[in-house]
Structures are given as C-alpha cells and as structure tokens.
Amino acid sequence: MKSYTKHTHTNRLASESSPYLLQHAHNPVEWFPWGEEALQKAKAEDKPILVSIGYSACHWCHVMEHECFEKEEVAAVMNDLFINIKIDREERPDLDQIYMDAVSAMGLRGGWPLNVFLTPDAKPFYGGTYFPQDHWLNLLGQISNAYLNHREDILKSAESFTESLNQSDVFKYGLVDDAETFHKDELDLAYDRISQQFDTDMGGMNKAPKFPMPSIYLYLLRDYALTGRQGSLQHVELTLDKMAMGGIYDTIGGGFARYSVDGAWFAPHFEKMLYDNGQLLSLYSEAYTVTKKPLYKEVIEETYTWLKREMLSPEGGFYSALDADSEGVEGKFYCWQYEELAQLIQEDFALFCAYYAITENGNWEHGMNILYKRMSDEAFAAAHSISAEALRESVSRWKNILFSERDPREHPGLDDKILASWNGIMLKGLCDAYRILGDAAILNTALMNAEFILTKLYDGKTLFHSYKNKKATIPGFLEDYTHVIDGYLALYEVSLDEQWLRQAITLVNHVIDHFYDDDEGLFFYTSRTSEKLIARKKEIFDNVIPASNSSLARNLYHLGKLLNNNDWIEHGRKTGSRFKKAFLADPSYLSNWGCLITSLMSPTAEIVISGKDALKIRKEINTVYYPNKVICGSVVSSTLPLLTDRKPVDDKTLIYLCFDKTCQLPTASVSELFDQLNRIN
Numbered sequence: 228m229k230s231y232t233k234h235t236h237t238n239r240l241a242s243e244s245s246p247y248l249l250q251h252a253h254n255p256v257e258w259f260p261w262g263e264e265a266l267q268k269a270k271a272e273d274k275p276i277l278v279s280i281g282y283s284a285c286h287w288c289h290v291m292e293h294e295c296f297e298k299e300e301v302a303a304v305m306n307d308l309f310i311n312i313k314i315d316r317e318e319r320p321d322l323d324q325i326y327m328d329a330v331s332a333m334g335l336r337g338g339w340p341l342n343v344f345l346t347p348d349a350k351p352f353y354g355g356t357y358f359p360q361d362h363w364l365n366l367l368g369q370i371s372n373a374y375l376n377h378r379e380d381i382l383k384s385a386e387s388f389t390e391s392l393n394q395s396d397v398f399k400y401g402l403v404d405d406a407e408t409f410h411k412d413e414l415d416l417a418y419d420r421i422s423q424q425f426d427t428d429m430g431g432m433n434k435a436p437k438f439p440m441p442s443i444y445l446y447l448l449r450d451y452a453l454t455g456r457q458g459s460l461q462h463v464e465l466t467l468d469k470m471a472m473g474g475i476y477d478t479i480g481g482g483f484a485r486y487s488v489d490g491a492w493f494a495p496h497f498e499k500m501l502y503d504n505g506q507l508l509s510l511y512s513e514a515y516t517v518t519k520k521p522l523y524k525e526v527i528e529e530t531y532t533w534l535k536r537e538m539l540s541p542e543g544g545f546y547s548a549l550d551a552d553s554e555g556v557e558g559k560f561y562c563w564q565y566e567e568l569a570q571l572i573q574e575d576f577a578l579f580c581a582y583y584a585i586t587e588n589g590n591w592e593h594g595m596n597i598l599y600k601r602m603s604d605e606a607f608a609a610a611h612s613i614s615a616e617a618l619r620e621s622v623s624r625w626k627n628i629l630f631s632e633r634d635p636r637e638h639p640g641l642d643d644k645i646l647a648s649w650n651g652i653m654l655k656g657l658c659d660a661y662r663i664l665g666d667a668a669i670l671n672t673a674l675m676n677a678e679f680i681l682t683k684l685y686d687g688k689t690l691f692h693s694y695k696n697k698k699a700t701i702p703g704f705l706e707d708y709t710h711v712i713d714g715y716l717a718l719y720e721v722s723l724d725e726q727w728l729r730q731a732i733t734l735v736n737h738v739i740d741h742f743y744d745d746d747e748g749l750f751f752y753t754s755r756t757s758e759k760l761i762a763r764k765k766e767i768f769d770n771v772i773p774a775s776n777s778s779l780a781r782n783l784y785h786l787g788k789l790l791n792n793n794d795w796i797e798h799g800r801k802t803g804s805r806f807k808k809a810f811l812a813d814p815s816y817l818s819n820w821g822c823l824i825t826s827l828m829s830p831t832a833e834i835v836i837s838g839k840d841a842l843k844i845r846k847e848i849n850t851v852y853y854p855n856k857v858i859c860g861s862v863v864s865s866t867l868p869l870l871t872d873r874k875p876v877d878d879k880t881l882i883y884l885c886f887d888k889t890c891q892l893p894t895a896s897v898s899e900l901f902d903q904l905n906r907i908n
Contacts, residue, residue: 481529484499692707
C-alpha cells in the first residue's frame with residue numbers, strides 16, 4: 228500500500244524535474260523557477276527579484292533552507308517583499324555564471340548558496356552567499372527599504388554591474404593575437420610561478436580548503452614530458468599519493484569527495500561530484516602511465532567500481548552527484564565510532580587503528596572517525612615489521628568488513644539528473660582508464676555511455692544539457708559540446724571506431740555555426756539561439772572544470788591534426804598564442820590552456836596504424852607516456868586523410884609516424900616507433 232506525505236505548502240517548483248528544485252517544492256516560500264512567469268510578475272508588481280542559486284549536494288544550501296526557507300516567518304517576509312526564484316546551478320550554468328560574476332564585481336565573496344537581488348528587468352544590484360536567519364531577515368528589510376526609498380541609486384548600481392558583465396574579456400585581459408611563438412624554455416617561468424603555490428608537505432596548492440584541480444596536475448605531467456623537469460612529476464606524485472591516502476578519498480567504497488576543508492586532504496566536504504571523478508580517472512590514469520604505481524591503479528579500479536555501482540543509470544548515463552548529508556548529518560554515511568569499529572575488526576584492531584589513524588575519542592567531530600592514512604603502505608609495513616603481502620590481505624579484509632557494514636546505512640541523497648557535459652568528462656575518464664588498464668568492462672561502460680549521449684541527449688541537430696525522467700531538456704551550452712567532443716575523440720582513439728570521430732566532427736561544426744564570435748575569435752558560452760539574458764558570456768578561465776574555450780581549443784587542434792584541417796589547427800595556435808602571456812603569468816588559473824601551449828611547443832606526433840593488429844598496437848603505444856600525439860588507425864581501408872594511401876598490406880600491420888606533413892619510414896615495431904620519436908625530439 229502506498230503512503231502519502233501531506234505537505235502544508237506546495238509551490239511552483241513541484242512541477243520541476245531538478246532534484247535541487249524539488250527539495251524546495253514544499254517550502255513556505257513562494258518559489259518560482261526561472262522563466263517568464265516570474266519575470267513578468269516582478270515587472271507587474273514592481274518588486275525586486277531574489278534569485279537563490281544552489282545545487283542538490285550543497286551542504287550549506289541545505290543549512291540555509293532549514294534555517295530560513297522552511298521558516299514561516301522568513302517566508303512571509305520574502306513573499307511579501309520579493310519575487311523569489313530558485314535556480315539549480317547545474318541545470319542553468321549560464322545564469323549561475325552571470326550572477327556569480329556580478330557578485331564578484333560587487334567585491335563580494337562568491338559561492339553557494341548564491342543569493343542575488345535583481346531589479347524587475349533581471350539586473351543585479353546586491354548579493355551574497357549563506358546568511359543565518361537573523362542576518363537574512365535584516366538584509367531582506369534593508370534591501371526592500373533601499374528599493375522603495377533609494378530607487379534611483381539601485382537602478383544606477385544595477386546598470387553599472389550589467390555594463391561590467393558585458394565588457395569584452397578580450398579587452399579586459401588584453402587577449403590579443405600577436406603571433407606569439409612557442410619555446411619550451413618559457414615553461415621555466417610558468418613552473419617558477421606555480422611552484423611558489425605548492426604545498427611541499429601534503430601536495431596540492433598551499434591553501435585550504437583544498438580542491439583536487441586535476442587540470443593543474445595534467446599540465447604538470449605535460450611539463451615533465453616536454454622538459455624532463457623532475458619537480459613537476461614529483462609534485463604530481465606527492466599530490467596524488469596524499470589525496471589517495473586522505474579522507475577526501477573514500478577508501479571503502481571508491482571515489483573522491485569534492486574538496487577537503489583542511490590543508491591535509493583529511494576532512495572532506497563529503498559530496499561526490501561526477502565531474503571531479505571523471506577528471507581524476509584521467510589524471511590517475513596518466514600518472515600511472517608515467518609511474519606504474521600500484522596505488523594509482525587501485526584508485527582507478529575502485530573509483531570505476533563505485534561509479535558503475537552507484538552512479539550509472541540503467542540507460543547508460545551517469546548521475547550528477549551524491550549529497551554530503553545523510554539522515555540530515557554531513558558525512559554520517561562515511562564516518563565511524565571507535566566502539567563499532569572495535570566490534571567489527573576485532574583480531575587486529577590495534578593495527579587497523581594505526582593504519583587508518585583511528586582514535587578512541589574520534590579524529591574528527593562529535594567523536595567520529597574519518598578513515599585516512601598517514602604513510603604509504605610500504606612505509607607502514609616496514610614500521611610495523613610485517614610483510615607487504617600480509618598488510619594487503621589485512622587491508623582487503625578490513626575494507627570488505629566495513630563495506631558490508633556501511634552499505635545498509637541510509638545512503639546520501641542522489642542527484643539523478645544526467646548532464647551532457649559531465650558525462651562527456653566521464654566518458655573521457657573511462658577511455659583513459661581503459662587505455663592504461665585494458666579492462667574490456669571499462670570500454671563496454673564507455674561505449675554504453677557514448678550511446679546514451681548520442682541517443683538520449685542528442686536529436687540529430689541539438690545536444691541537450693540535462694536528462695531526467697526519460698526526457699532531455701535545456702539546449703546545450705558550450706561546455707556540453709566541448710566535453711562530449713572530448714569524450715568522443717578519446718573513444719575513437721581507444722576503439723578506432725570512426726563513428727565516434729564523425730560524431731565529434733558534427734558537433735564541432737554545430738559549435739562553429741552557433742557559438743563562435745567572429746569579432747573576438749573565441750566562443751560564447753551560449754548558442755545564438757539561446758534565451759537572451761542580460762549578458763552573453765565567454766568562459767575562459769580554468770577552474771575545477773577546465774574552461775569550455777580552452778577545452779574546445781584543444782579539441783579543435785587535436786581534430787585538426789587528425790583531419791588535416793588547417794583552419795582548426797590554426798584556431799588552436801592562435802588561441803594558444805593569445806593566452807600564452809596570461810598563462811605564463813598565472814598558470815594555476817589557465818592550466819588547461821597550458822596543456823594546449825605545451826602541444827604547440829614541440830611538433831605533435833601523428834601516429835597512424837594500418838592493418839589487422841591496429842588495436843593491439845594501439846594498446847602497446849599507450850603503455851608509454853607521450854601526451855603530444857594523435858592516433859588514428861584502421862583494420863580496413865579508410866577515407867580519413869591520415870589513412871589515405873595507407874591501406875592494410877597482406878597480413879602486415881604498419882605504423883606511420885608524421886610531424887607537420889613530414890613522415891618517417893613505416894615500421895611494424897612499437898619500439899622502433901619510439902626510437903623514431905626519441906630521435907626527432
């Protein structure tokens with residue numbers, strides 16, 4: 228028999244599909260989703276608009292909801308004085324970008340929840356993040372009073388912020404194409420700048436909270452590959468080791484939390500985001516190719532197992548996030564009391580406590596323990612006079628016991644919307660994991676995911692941003708196109724199935740037609756057919772996710788090399804030139820641009836494999852770390868430019884190495900291929 232929950236209040240969010248908006252559907256606040264109804268109502272009633280932006284896995288969003296938006300007395304003030312709009316930042320990153328930039332222009336700290344006050348024509352004039360109830364009520368009164376009694380000042384301020392939002396990024400940051408040349412010696416300057424921010428004890432950057440920021444370490448790996456700089460590789464290894472040992476990594480179930488609240492990767496902000504874990508699969512895979520560290524292989528395997536178990540929909544798309552909270556408590560699902568651990572582990576409990584830094588009073592808040600390691604397995608085994616094999620057996624037993632005990636707990640909430648951009652990131656991560664592990668199950672998951680994107684998020688013309696309840700909604704943003712293109716390219720290079728390359732080409736052509744700014748040579752975040760907002764922005768700075776412009780520039784350069792398309796190669800060169808000075812000055816915010824720039828500082832290897840063993844040889848090639856390359860190949864004849872006149876001959880499989888339209892003699896040997904590469908470089 229079904230049970231029904233009777234709600235005192237139901238607002239317009241009840242008809243939405245976003246898990247975040249549905250969380251607020253029964254607040255006493257008269258929330259509207261973003262749209263014409265709310266905007267017209269604000270104009271008709273001459274009321275300011277409150278836009279509140281968050282996402283389902285956001286802990287402080289939940290806190291502010293409980294303290295403010297669920298309270299009748301607070302809702303009464305909000306409903307009386309404002310038109311209230313709730314936005315899921317993951318559904319509408321375009322709106323989030325505009326109003327986050329506005330808060331930054333106000334000189335205020337950004338973050339989520341993001342609360343911004345707008346005039347009835349959607350122009351921002353004040354904002355902030357989390358407010359406790361008393362502060363929130365006081366602010367509401369002040370804003371309303373200012374709007375009623377100082378209207379001219381409010382409108383003037385809103386107009387100024389809107390003008391700032393529409394200022395050209397090219398002009399603002401001096402991003403001109405001055406035909407910059409590229410010399411790898413210049414990377415010394417970038418390293419000097421970024422190394423000043425290294426935490427040389429715990430890895431990562433020297434600040435807290437600590438975010439993984441995978442694109443920084445992918446850049447450092449490329450710096451190492453190009454220059455042989457040991458400092459870059461050492462810092463990547465230190466960072467990845469400490470992250471895998473820290474509480475930010477779920478050693479029992481796999482997968483990484485969004486960030487660590489401290490500087491030692493110890494105490495995570497427990498939400499798990501798809502985009503982090505997709506990028507970290509790529510990062511740990513690349514680092515494993517360089518180092519062959521068993522720890523990295525373990526992280527990849529465990530993270531993949533978690534993703535498939537908890538984040539993969541039956542249709543083949545990956546869900547967005549797991550909440551930080553369960554049963555209303557942050558981290559409750561992941562943390563342990565000393566007494567319960569003692570009862571579970573029993574025979575070698577003292578060794579267990581030493582291994583995971585468990586204390587009787589708890590190593591974290593409220594007497595709870597977070598599992599984390601203070602030393603490597605090799606060092607721990609030596610310190611406790613046990614063999615590495617004995618330690619591995621104990622750790623495996625501990626993990627199995629704790630997983631079986633933890634799994635029946637109430638799990639954190641799942642944000643089950645499926646985003647094209649984050650699935651593209653995950654598709655790339657799966658391909659990179661398969662590239663180095665060779666596990667057919669990972670490739671099958673990648674193929675299932677690619678097929679999902681193609682059939683559920685694409686209608687033959689438009690890529691859609693979000694999928695929920697068997698329905699794709701919201702036309703895609705630049706981030707959707709570029710990350711799906713990246714995923715398709717990666718899938719082509721590990722499968723050599725040309726359908727994925729053709730799909731990538733189709734999406735690139737759409738992006739050029741609908742997102743390109745002819746005046747500035749960069750791409751808008753929104754399509755020319757998208758909803759007209761108060762500003763049309765470009766995303767150029769790399770953050771926890773690389774900027775859509777840097778990712779697309781890398782895609783165009785990569786595809787240009789594969790297809791012998793000089794226009795696309797030239798776009799990569801020009802944008803790399805445009806951003807080089809900015810990158811050298813502050814590489815941590817332009818690290819994905821740095822990955823492109825390293826590709827331009829030495830010839831990009833074009834590796835062509837033709838013959839029946841093309842896939843086998845592709846696997847051999849990928850056991851060696853050589854990031855500045857494109858791979859194409861076929862077991863049959865192909866019309867791809869690099870495969871023209873390179874048809875399979877008899878039973879031979881030949882490898883062709885070319886640089887800038889100049890080719891070496893073909894070889895059947897992977898070792899000879901790398902000898903050729905080493906001679907040229």
